[in-house]
Amino acid sequence: MDKEIPFVDLLERANEKVELGHELIEELEEYTQISGVQKIQRKISQEVKFLKKVIKNETLKLNHVQCSNLTHYAFLVQILKLQRDVVHVDCGFPVEGRSNPLRVDIVCDNGLRWIKAIARNSKSLSDAAKGAASYGARSILDQAQEFIDASAQHLCMFKPPKVVFYFSQTIDNTLLVELQEIGIEIASVAETSDCDQSADVLNVSTLNIDITTLLAYISNVCNGSCNWTFQEPILTEQAEKERQAPLKPLLDNLFEGKRLICCETAYKSFEEIIYLLAGPQEHQRAAELMKRVEVLPDVASVPDELAVIKFSGKINQRSLKIFAFGMQMKAVTVTSNKAFIRSAKMQGINVPVFTHQARALTEAKEASGRPIE
CATH class of the missing domain: 3.40.1350.10 (Trna Endonuclease; Chain: A, domain 1)
Incomplete structure (x- = not known):
């Protein structure tokens, strides 16, 4: 050894x-x-x-x-x-x-x-x-x-x-x-824009922010605290990826000059996760972020493009509501939910998206983690 x-x-x-x-x-x-x-x-x-x-x-x-x-x-x-x-x-x-x-x-x-x-x-x-x-x-x-x-x-x-x-x-x-x-x-x-080929983010003025993006943006790991080894391997991997390619600057560049919106379903889910898992700094960042994001009602009905979609383990009602909201608002959905996009594509449906790497909330996990010197 x-x-x-x-x-x-x-x-x-x-x-x-x-x-x-x-x-x-x-x-x-x-x-x-x-x-x-x-x-x-x-x-x-x-x-x-x-x-x-x-x-x-x-x-x-x-x-x-x-x-x-x-x-x-x-x-x-x-x-x-x-x-x-x-x-x-x-x-x-x-x-x-x-x-x-x-x-x-x-x-x-x-x-x-x-x-x-x-x-x-x-x-x-x-x-x-x-x-x-x-x-x-x-x-x-x-x-x-x-x-x-x-x-x-x-x-x-x-x-x-x-x-x-x-x-x-x-x-x-x-x-x-x-x-x-x-x-x-x-x-x-x-x-570099990590944008799906179905959307040209430089030509849109409105972005629909998914739960996964809201969480990533406020996570400690994306805000100067990525030098950690966690008990959870997936968090350790995300921290390593963050050290290699910081996500926050990419999102800040994307958000600049854009109208940021999210639907009530995404916001309520975000609030629930924050309440259960976020640390003090992540709570504060969440409050600051939501001053910039406009929360709007869910769509009354699913657009025709998504009406034929079949539900599976990767496509659920909540995800469908969030992506349908983006399409109705003629906004590009910013998300790390690549599983939904893949499943939708397999069913012949292209959703306008900007995809990025996933980042979870990590502040509370630092107590059981080990800092990297």
């Missing part, structure tokens, strides 16, 4: 990675029509099998968790959800003078955009760019030039695809400028 961390904690982290792998495979199910996605699912499955093997054989080491490719795949899936007109994932492009094809993580915009997902530590990226990395480590600047050269060899619509590097962490400003000078567009998930 590793001396740096107690084995029981190491085991917990490994099991969380295994759970993450299963979730990623499931999340990718709705993208299996895209070339390359099933290959990614198989690679994730291999990572999960390896972790299960070392856990079972009691040969688990810290390196197995820290160096797991599941971190990269989680970031890749997160980026994939933000893109439109994706045509390929993990696509290889032959490049003159290179023995192996150049791997592009996501090809989207019908081939006009190449995306590379970079989940590496920002310090290691800067060190490699300055030549201070270990022997054999490739500089991100070298990779950037390779991508630019390769895109020039593979024109789409008579022009080179735009190359976009997504970083999971903020990078050094000098490195950012150098990449931009090479021709790379820099992006982060916090700056």
